[in-house]
Amino acid sequence: MECELGKKTPTKNNPFMMVNFSGEHSEITSNGSLTTAENNYDEFPRRRLGMAEHDELRDRLRNCPNLPSSPAVANRLIQLMESTSPDVEEIVQVLSRDSALTAKILQLANSSFFPYKCQVTTLPKAAILIGFNGILATALSFTLVRHFRNEGSTGLDLDLFWRRSLLVASACRAIGDICGQKKPEELFLAGLIQDIGMLALDRLNPDLYHSEGLNQTLHAEVVAYEQEKLGVTHALVGSWLLTDWNFPSKICMAVQLSDEPQLFPDSDGPEKFYNCVGFATTLVGLIITNASDETFLAQVDLAESSLGIDPFAFAQILRKLKDIVQESEKLFEMNSHSDANLFQLTEQARTVLSRRHVPLANQLDALFLQNAIPGPG
Secondary structure, X not given: OOXXXXXXXXXXXXXXXXXXXXXXXXXXXXXXXXXXXXXXXXXXXXXXXXOHHHHHHHHHHHOOOOOOOOOHHHHHHHHHHHOOOOOHHHHHHHHHOOHHHHHHHHHHHOOOOOOXXXXXXXXXXXXXXXXXXXXXXXXXXXXXXXXXXXXXXXXXXXXXXXXXXXHHHXXXXXXXXXXXXXXXXXXXXXXXXXXXXHHHHHHHOOOXXXXXXXXXXXXXXXXXXXXXXXXXXXXXXXXXXXXXXXXXXXXXXXXXXXXXOOOOXXXXXXXXXXHHHHHHHHHHHHHHHOOOHHHHHHHHHHHHHHHOOOHHHHHHHHHHHHHXXXXXXXXXXXXXXXXXXXXXXXXXXXXXXXXXXXXXXXXXXXXXXXXXXXXXX
């Protein structure tokens, strides 16, 4: 059986068969966990990322003088994230060298994400409140955005790129909160950088996204276009890039799988993290493109099968997303221009879900009307 790298390829006997980074087969077991020949899924991004037909492209990327590079402070943050016993003093020391980064961390610690009664004024207190991995993931998010927002572009719509990145990151956090994921900052980071491969491909081939027939608003169309032109997509290229930067393997894998149309079955293993990121990209597609009722309901069903999210919990994600987007826009000094679209999607959710699940109608009305999202204009 021939499979494209990183694509889930259903078979008659196993509808959830996939090919991992090394070209070996992985599959979902009956209990929902992922197995491989070496029984260590998270190590694969550290190994050979691609089969022979992708070697030439990887070499071109590595030799591209304009390829985005990881800033020095990010490299140190990544090393600390991978440490089995992070030293809080060292974390504080690294962060305190950057006054702007310190200010952002303290701003986060005092935001609505962490409703602490007392004001947090020092990095050690922020580290305790946010958690070691959380503060590192957050610092990395701020560092990478600050670094790459200064990058130029040719055919890539950078305004749309950053709007979408912020929305996906916010959606990751909202979904993670509802799913009980304990590391929301890592999910936010994975969502924020899941399209980083587009920056690399834009630098490698300045004419790639400069096609009159390409609608960059339709992300699935962009993915299909990349596959047709290059034989790979930006998700795989992004995972190559992050692996070369020694990012945690969980985040590399989440980025590679982020645009997969088929998610893993619901489980409590690492697949849950990947599904949160993958479903966040789908949810943002609903926000940006004003999906039909039929498409909306299909994604409600996908959320239940892949994340165990029932229809009311899905509505809670949309309600929570509004607040998270607003807070994220303040923290990253961006405007996602999503207010009107979010309002339209929540109205669609209230109407369509109430029609499909009549017993939920009053609960949905209370959820959306108690803290109503203001309409456009």
